[in-house]
Amino acid sequence: MAKLAPFPFPAFPTAFFAFLLCSCASSSSSCSAAEASEATTIHDLLRNHGLPGGLIPKDVESFSHDATSGLLEVRLYRPCYAHYYDGLAYFDSEVRGNLSYGALRGVVGWSQEELFLWLPVKGIVINDPSSGVILFDIGVARKRLAASAFEVPPDCRPVAEQAADGIESLGRSGGIFHQR
Numbered sequence: 001m002a003k004l005a006p007f008p009f010p011a012f013p014t015a016f017f018a019f020l021l022c023s024c025a026s027s028s029s030s031c032s033a034a035e036a037s038e039a040t041t042i043h044d045l046l047r048n049h050g051l052p053g054g055l056i057p058k059d060v061e062s063f064s065h066d067a068t069s070g071l072l073e074v075r076l077y078r079p080c081y082a083h084y085y086d087g088l089a090y091f092d093s094e095v096r097g098n099l100s101y102g103a104l105r106g107v108v109g110w111s112q113e114e115l116f117l118w119l120p121v122k123g124i125v126i127n128d129p130s131s132g133v134i135l136f137d138i139g140v141a142r143k144r145l146a147a148s149a150f151e152v153p154p155d156c157r158p159v160a161e162q163a164a165d166g167i168e169s170l171g172r173s174g175g176i177f178h179q180r
């Protein structure tokens with residue numbers, strides 16, 4: 001090991017700590033499992049599993065995650081609609097799925113509006129984090145979206161119209177691709 005030289009940067013401790021966190025997050029899976037068990041919000045739990053924290057809206061009453069089976073159960077205060085920049089989602093008061101690193105599969109209690117139809121979201125996967133693409137399995141198609149659109153947990157409102165207004169004011173932009 002080389003002898004450590006004096007550090008010229010006052011910001012060194014912070015930078016070094018950040019470096020430790022990064023190398024921890026990117027290397028061993030036992031390390032990320034330990035982090036995941038310490039998550040105090042559903043949004044941090046998702047982030048610790050390599051998924052955007054804003055997939056699940058604000059207003060979460062409680063959640064539980066069994067790290068062994070992967071079973072994730074999220075309880076919202078009420079069924080509600082959330083809008084993301086490109087679309088509208090409906091959440092039951094209980095959303096369940098199997099959470100693993102980079103994926104939430106076997107999803108129950110979550111629907112997505114597609115061309116005026118409500119389709120159940122079955123799974124959400126990030127296959128390649130460097131692509132910035134998140135895949136939504138909505139049964140008839142797999143929808144490729146920008147993962148960055150789901151970083152911030154949206155509000156979740158009990159009335160669809162309010163959420164739909166929000167979408168119109170934001171505009172239905174963003175690339176949506178369907179693949180069989």
Ligand SMILES: *[C@@H]1O[C@H](CO)[C@@H](O)[C@H](O)[C@H]1NC(C)=O
Binds near residue numbers: 069070071098099106
């Ligand atoms: C989650 O998926 C893993 C791997 O496919 C499987 O072993 C486990 O039984 C699943 N858990 C639940 C709760 O379905």
